[in-house]
Amino acid sequence: MTFAIEGWFAVDEDGVFLLGARCAACGTVCFPPRAALCPNPRCEETSMETVRLPRRGRVWSYTNACYPPPAPYVAAEPYVPVTLAAVELDEVGIVVLGQVKGLTAAELEVGMELELTSGPLADGPLVWMWGRAS
Amino acid sequence: MSVVVLGVGMHPWGKWGRPFLEYGVAAARAALRDAGVAWTDVEFVVGADTIRNGYPGFIAGASYAQALGWSGARVASCYAACASGAQAVEIARTRILAGLCDVALVVGADSTPKGFFKPVGGERPDDPDWQRFRLLGATNPAYFALYARRRMALYGSTPADFAAVKVKNALAGSLNPMARYRRTVTAEEVLASPMVADPLRLMDICATSDGGAAVVLASEAYARRRGLSHPVRVAAVSTVTPTFPNTVLELPNFATDSCVAVPAPERPFRAAIAHAAYEEAGIGPEEVSLAEVYDLSTALELDWMEDVGLCPPGESTKLLHDGETGLGGRIPVNPSGGLASFGEAIPAQAIAQLCELTLQLRGAAGPRQVANARVGLAANQGLFGHGSALIVTT
Numbered sequence: 001m002t003f004a005i006e007g008w009f010a011v012d013e014d015g016v017f018l019l020g021a022r023c024a025a026c027g028t029v030c031f032p033p034r035a036a037l038c039p040n041p042r043c044e045e046t047s048m049e050t051v052r053l054p055r056r057g058r059v060w061s062y063t064n065a066c067y068p069p070p071a072p073y074v075a076a077e078p079y080v081p082v083t084l085a086a087v088e089l090d091e092v093g094i095v096v097l098g099q100v101k102g103l104t105a106a107e108l109e110v111g112m113e114l115e116l117t118s119g120p121l122a123d124g125p126l127v128w129m130w131g132r133a134s
Numbered sequence: 135m136s137v138v139v140l141g142v143g144m145h146p147w148g149k150w151g152r153p154f155l156e157y158g159v160a161a162a163r164a165a166l167r168d169a170g171v172a173w174t175d176v177e178f179v180v181g182a183d184t185i186r187n188g189y190p191g192f193i194a195g196a197s198y199a200q201a202l203g204w205s206g207a208r209v210a211s212c213y214a215a216c217a218s219g220a221q222a223v224e225i226a227r228t229r230i231l232a233g234l235c236d237v238a239l240v241v242g243a244d245s246t247p248k249g250f251f252k253p254v255g256g257e258r259p260d261d262p263d264w265q266r267f268r269l270l271g272a273t274n275p276a277y278f279a280l281y282a283r284r285r286m287a288l289y290g291s292t293p294a295d296f297a298a299v300k301v302k303n304a305l306a307g308s309l310n311p312m313a314r315y316r317r318t319v320t321a322e323e324v325l326a327s328p329m330v331a332d333p334l335r336l337m338d339i340c341a342t343s344d345g346g347a348a349v350v351l352a353s354e355a356y357a358r359r360r361g362l363s364h365p366v367r368v369a370a371v372s373t374v375t376p377t378f379p380n381t382v383l384e385l386p387n388f389a390t391d392s393c394v395a396v397p398a399p400e401r402p403f404r405a406a407i408a409h410a411a412y413e414e415a416g417i418g419p420e421e422v423s424l425a426e427v428y429d430l431s432t433a434l435e436l437d438w439m440e441d442v443g444l445c446p447p448g449e450s451t452k453l454l455h456d457g458e459t460g461l462g463g464r465i466p467v468n469p470s471g472g473l474a475s476f477g478e479a480i481p482a483q484a485i486a487q488l489c490e491l492t493l494q495l496r497g498a499a500g501p502r503q504v505a506n507a508r509v510g511l512a513a514n515q516g517l518f519g520h521g522s523a524l525i526v527t528t
Contacts (some may be wrong), residue, residue, distance in 0.1 A: 004269055005259070028379075028395040032388060040396055041378050060383070061287070063279035063331045068269030070252035072264060082271045086280055086383050093393035095383050097280075099270055105332040110287035127269050 004125035005041045007050075008032050009118065011126070015055055015120045018096060018128060021048035029053070029092045055116045056133060057089040057096075064105040076122040082104075087114050101129040108132075137227045138357045138365035139526065140350040141169025142489040145243065147288035147314040147345035147476045154187045155348030158194070158243030159201045165239065169350035170360065174205050176350070177235040180226045181211045181469045182218035182242030182481035185254055194481065198241045216428065217373065217516030218242060219347070219484030220524060224352050224371040228323040236356040242481035243346030250274065251342060263386040263517070270388075274430070275339050277385045279331035282433035286333065289448040291436060295455075296338050297324035303468050307475020309461075312486075314343050315475045324432075338432040343477030347485035349492070364528065366495045368488075369413035369509075372523040376403040379508070385517050400475070404441035407521035408513050412443070415525040418442030422465065423507040424494055426487040428514040429472040439467060442513050442523075466504045469494065484522050487512035493524045 003009070008031075010017045020031040023038040025045035031053060038045040062085040068075035069082065083100035085108060100108065101119045117131035143164025145157040158181070166173055179202075179480070181194025190197040195211035214221040219242045226238035239450045250273045256367045258264040266272040301321050307313040319337065327337040357365045376384070377399040379391030384403070401409055412418060419442060427438035439450035444465055453459050459467040470490040473483070491510030499507075507528075514522035 005265070023395070026395045029392040039378060039391060042396070061277050061280040061284040063283060063333075065271050065273060065276060065331060066329050067250075069267060069273050069276075072253070072257070072268040073271040076273070081162050082273060084270060084276055084280070091382075091394070093379075093392040095381070096381060097266075097270060097272060097388050098447070110284065121269075 001015045004121055004123045006128040009128040010052065011118055016128060017052040018116060020051050020053045020092070022051045023048055029094060031094060031096055053092060055111060056091040057087040059110050059112045059114060060086040060088045060095045062086065062100070062105060062108040063108060064116055074121060074123040083108070085114060087130055099127065099129045101131045103132060104105060135231065135354060136367040136369060137230050137351050138367050139488065139492045140171060140237065140352045140357060140362070140365065141165040141167070142492045143168055143348045144312045144486060144489055145346035146312050147479060147496050150344045152245065152344070153199050154184050154191060154243045154245040155197055157245070157344060158198050158241045161243060161348040162198060162202060162239060162347035165348035165350050171237060171350055173202050176205065176207050176237055176239045177206045178226060178229055178238040180222040180240045181220040182240065183211050183213035183483065184244045184481050185213065186247065187245055194241070214520040215516030215518065216480055216483055216514055217520035217522035218481040220514060220522035221370060221373055223349065223351070223485065223488060223524065224373050227368055227371055230351060230353050233318055237350065237352040239348065239350055240485060241346070241348040242485045244479040244481055245344045246479065248344040262388065266386045266388065270446070273306060273337050274385060275334060277383070278339060278431035278434060279334045280383060281437060282293045282334055282431060283526020285437060291433065291451055293325060293333055294321060295436065295451045296432040297321040299429065299435050300324045300337055302454065303429065303472045305476035306461055306469050306502055310471045310475065312468055313471045313475040314341070314477050332429050334433065340430050340473035341477030343479045345476065345479035345482050345486070347482040347489050349485055349488055366446070366492045367527050368524065369417065369527045370411040370525040372407050372411035372414065372521055374407055374410045374521040375519050377406060384519060403521070404438065404515060407515060407523045408442040408511070410521070411511070411523035411525050415527070417508040417509060417525060421509050421510055422511045423509050424466045424504045425468055425470045426470060426472070426490055428467055429468060429474055431501040432474065435467065435472065438513055461502055461504070469499065469504055474527070484512065484514050487514065488524055488526070491524070495526060495528050
């Protein structure tokens with residue numbers, strides 16, 4: 001399976017994980033991952049280690065795209081509205097945006113627990129998605 | 135010591151389909167006329183760039199200088215997304231304050247394609263603005279909608295509240311000859327318009343427009359020499375960046391900063407933008423007579439009102455429904471009609487805000503005049519973390 005972007009998420013028998021970067025010096029975590037220079041302006045660390053981020057979090061906010069987004073997005077035909085959720089991850093204090101799989105905007109609520117999964121874009125490659133918590 | 139606004143000028147917003155230079159030149163000539171300054175007397179010209187109009191847009195300062203006729207003036211061009219206009223004003227202001235010139239012209243204009251803004255051409259898999267479309271289909275309205283839904287959850291705001299913002303701004307815009315949309319609307323029309331990004335409907339979201347705006351800025355001494363005794367003064371320009379960790383999801387990002395190692399700052403980014411302007415001006419929100427805030431969506435106007443300190447968090451809907459933010463209210467917000475009536479012409483927008491504040495403080499805003507306008511605030515925010523706020527005083 002082709003990933004729509006390399007190095008941002010991983011899939012194995014334990015599930016789907018976002019790959020973030022953690023600063024060994026101050027503990028700051030970021031997504032998307034970055035190799036160098038901690039984003040904390042008061043930290044001098046210049047090497048960040050790749051870490052798996054918590055797979056669950058609570059909806060910070062959500063919406064949908066009632067009209068097909070423009071290129072480079074490849075919209076399915078016929079178009080099915082994309083649902084988006086910004087999810088506040090447990091433990092790491094970070095909100096991550098993603099498409100939502102299997103839930104419409106009408107089924108979401110702020111504060112609802114979601115779990116990371118993955119799904120294909122209309123032209124095939126796999127991307128991380130938020131899904132119903134198991 | 136402050137810089138004064140000698141002249142303002144605009145080209146009407148619309149979807150005219152002509153080159154951006156035409157709008158910018160028209161606005162520049164109007165501002166020069168308003169200032170009573172000849173183009174050849176301008177010592178410094180600053181262009182706010184547009185990224186959707188080819189090379190002339192990337193070097194807008196020189197494009198305007200050439201169109202107006204090469205005069206040997208010094209030039210600068212800058213881009214900071216929606217904050218480009220404020221940056222251009224700040225570049226001109228600081229050169230005047232440094233004593234390096236007396237009179238400067240600032241111009242911004244845009245010609246926009248129809249529909250959603252999309253990333254500028256080419257495949258750029260390392261550019262977050264390209265990636266967010268490719269991976270998520272996350273358009274600008276999607277982000278506006280995330281803020282709107284968050285507001286509903288935090289403060290109980292409703293789509294009817296959002297519609298009331300549009301009704302208010304459309305009424306003000308109906309009185310503004312520079313606005314693109316001049317028709318008043320009803321809440322029912324807003325609530326019946328097609329859903330674009332839940333909970334925002336078509337009439338909650340600002341359009342993309344063509345338009346141009348310009349200002350002539352000068353030193354106080356220059357204004358005095360020209361016999362101008364009570365010019366409008368630029369008391370502050372805030373161009374701050376966010377403070378780490380920025381815990382609000384910003385366009386075009388995929389995630390916020392983490393607050394696990396460093397706690398979130400006292401003021402979120404939008405509030406910090408206005409705060410820096412207040413600090414610089416030595417003025418508090420209670421002294422503001424009117425505010426132009428960046429209503430990319432109806433819901434965002436309500437957020438901005440709280441961010442710039444017009445009321446505590448969660449209370450902007452009360453001000454709105456009490457009529458306080460409409461024309462004739464205690465603190466009119468977007469008396470120009472706002473983006474709701476103009477649509478967004480990116481590099482012109484912050485300059486247009488300054489034009490409106492200036493007209494209001496001069497008492498020259500005609501049927502949308504705010505009574506006793508003494509202090510005007512404009513707030514705005516550019517993609518990737520560009521703050522933009524201005525305070526002008528009489």
